[in-house]
Amino acid sequence: TQQCNIQGQWRNNLGSNMTIQSVSDNGAFAGVYLTAVSSVNTKIVESPLTGFWKKSKQPMIGFAVKWAFSDSLTVWAGQCFLNENNEEVLHTTWLLRSKQKALQDNWKATRIGVDTFTRLK
Numbered sequence: 001t002q003q004c005n006i007q008g009q010w011r012n013n014l015g016s017n018m019t020i021q022s023v024s025d026n027g028a029f030a031g032v033y034l035t036a037v038s039s040v041n042t043k044i045v046e047s048p049l050t051g052f053w054k055k056s057k058q059p060m061i062g063f064a065v066k067w068a069f070s071d072s073l074t075v076w077a078g079q080c081f082l083n084e085n086n087e088e089v090l091h092t093t094w095l096l097r098s099k100q101k102a103l104q105d106n107w108k109a110t111r112i113g114v115d116t117f118t119r120l121k
């Protein structure tokens with residue numbers, strides 16, 4: 001790989017799978033996300049994903065997943081790099097927003113973390 005192409009299948013450090021399809025000319029894309037972790041007692045199902053990327057050798061990326069099995073939403077921002085073996089590595093920071101019943105609970109609504117994605121082989 002000489003250039004990062006975000007289209008296709010990815011897996012992150014947690015074992016979550018992401019498939020990016022239908023990349024359009026303006027950089028918008030859509031896909032599906034299957035998280036490996038949830039910490040809630042409902043069955044995990046594939047959730048829809050949408051985002052943008054700025055095409056270049058090592059492109060910037062931003063996307064959001066609306067969880068199909070819980071009242072929450074996650075956004076990721078990051079960049080795809082080519083490592084020393086010319087393999088694509090997507091380094092991201094995420095914010096997970098979970099729904100709160102009242103304004104007083106707003107302070108605890110957001111979790112933050114990092115996810116590293118590599119191509120699923």
Ligand code: B9F
Nearest residue numbers: 014016035037038039040070072074094098
């Ligand atoms: O676990 C999340 C959740 C929201 C409300 C109950 C459960 C939904 C799945 C989030 C998956 C995160 C990680 N997976 C991944 O690939 S998104 C960022 C990480 N990257 C538990 C209780 C309230 C909030 C979290 Fe919930």
